[in-house]
Amino acid sequence: MPVILYDLCGADEFQRFSPYCWRVKMALAHKGLGWEERPTPFTKVREVAGGISATVPVIEDAQHTISDSWDIATYLEDTYPDRPTLFGGEAGRALSRFVESWVNTSVNTKLVHLVVKDIHDILSPPDQAYFRETREKRLGHTLEELHENRHERLEAFRLSLQPMRQMLKSQAFIGGMSPLFADYILFGTLQWPRVASNFRLLEAGDPVADWFERCLDLHNHLGRNQPAAA
Amino acid sequence: MPVILYDLCGADEFQRFSPYCWRVKMALAHKGLGWEERPTPFTKVREVAGGISATVPVIEDAQHTISDSWDIATYLEDTYPDRPTLFGGEAGRALSRFVESWVNTSVNTKLVHLVVKDIHDILSPPDQAYFRETREKRLGHTLEELHENRHERLEAFRLSLQPMRQMLKSQAFIGGMSPLFADYILFGTLQWPRVASNFRLLEAGDPVADWFERCLDLHNHLGRNQPAAA
Structure with missing residues (x-):
């Protein structure tokens, strides 16, 4: 199952501008992981994943829900150590x-x-x-x-x-x-x-x-x- | 033979204030290397090690003379890989x-x-x-x-x-x-x-x-x- 990424969007749901969500998308691509994006306007963030976070990005991966782009990057690095490294040690x-x-x-x-x-x-x-x-x-x-x-x-x-x-x-x-x-x-x-x-x-x-x-x-x-x- | 470090000094030769020389001293200590300091006033830098550099730090180590604090740190890391790392990879x-x-x-x-x-x-x-x-x-x-x-x-x-x-x-x-x-x-x-x-x-x-x-x-x-x- 691919990772689910809640990604901030504008009035046009294809307009994705969040700097923090982009950090995560590049990290997912770097790790060679597939993901599904769920466009999320500002006023819907609190409905994501049971209201776990006041901000996106939030990802769901198997049983795990993680928010905050830094925490997501470290989660990906630790969970997928055999894929290309995000930190180099x-x-x-x-x-x-x-x-x-x-x-x-x-x-x-x-x-x-x-x-x-x-x-x-x-x-x-x-x-x-x-x-x-x-x-x-x-x-x-x-x-x-x-x-x-x-x-x-x-x-x-x-x-x-x-x-x-x-x-x-x-x-x-x-x-x-x-x-x-x-x-x-x-x-x-x-x-x-x-x-x-x-x-x-x-x-x-x-x-x-x-x-x-x-x-x-x-x-x-x-x-x-x-x-x-x- | 210890490393020789040409270290900037004030009118008082014990006054050692160069930010770049301090980077090198800390790096030498981190590597557990012994060194001898040669206090060097600004106007004597051009006499150091055959005029190799317009600035200190300069180190002499065995047959090598290296200037520039970054280059010295990378030299130490590469020359002494078995000692504590300065960069972590x-x-x-x-x-x-x-x-x-x-x-x-x-x-x-x-x-x-x-x-x-x-x-x-x-x-x-x-x-x-x-x-x-x-x-x-x-x-x-x-x-x-x-x-x-x-x-x-x-x-x-x-x-x-x-x-x-x-x-x-x-x-x-x-x-x-x-x-x-x-x-x-x-x-x-x-x-x-x-x-x-x-x-x-x-x-x-x-x-x-x-x-x-x-x-x-x-x-x-x-x-x-x-x-x-x-």
Whole structure:
């Protein structure tokens, strides 16, 4: 039986933009596991798997239900040790936790300000109401205020990716010659605006943009098969 | 024969503050290798090992002379594979390169503005002249300007360490339960102001400060045995 993945969706159920769900999809593909997606709008997340989590991704695999993209990745690594590794050993797992912490605190936080209004706009009306209320409270501004000022914040977002540019001088992926879960963490974060927004985030020729393109082609073009925002 | 390490020093040759040399000392201790330090002021670096490098650390080990802290760490790992690992495998090595890129681009660059005048002040007069000229050109300000404004920049430095705070919620070291070279990379960067400056960088109770204290005690208190600035 394939893994079941509850995956966030927009008003169009084929529009899948969650950075955390993308981390999991890339991890499932990396492990060579089949999965079935259950598109889930924001306001239906609490109905998933008996209300186990306030957020997706959630997966069901045999008797196990797991939420949180990090916990899912470690579950997959430990449950399917004979398939391609997501971490490359215990040290790689610990170091990947640092990469996750960096993406979540230094990249996602800057990116959300740039595209939050665009994300809102692709949601269904009940999801829009939920999203506006929670995000405006969290970010301390209206979605419209954030949208209007976003050009001022673009440079800070681009600067947040300096560690990647430096690293990419010596290797093609965070995992080295080939990708590991650490790559999928940042990939998910950049797939989020690709799917939900047409705001141009990275300049042409940016090594991070080149790395992202390489990631889009992984696993039989899994990421690229998801249409970009028009 | 022990490894010879050319280690940057101040006017007082026992004052060893180079973040990159500290990365190497911690790596040598981690590998359980003995070493002899050759204190080297800035203006003598070009005389080291036949002028092989414009910077220290430089090590000599048997017939090999290696410069650059990353290259030295990988040399030690590859030359002494039976001793405790610095990377925990190839994935760990690749991921450590990301951590190095993060520290160098996101942490060092903010920290140098805060303590560059203090570093200048512990150097001998010829080193001071060299240091002032190169650093003022690189940073675009006089040392005195940077010193005067440093309180305004302190918060940005503290914020740059957010990924560590997040990670430290789930593990004690970047390497996991115990330290790896990735930890020594950031350790060296924080040992630099500890030795050269009495400017208070981290607040009491900051998890990063607690992690740094743990690092100071590693390898028979190697880091702590170096006196802090008065």
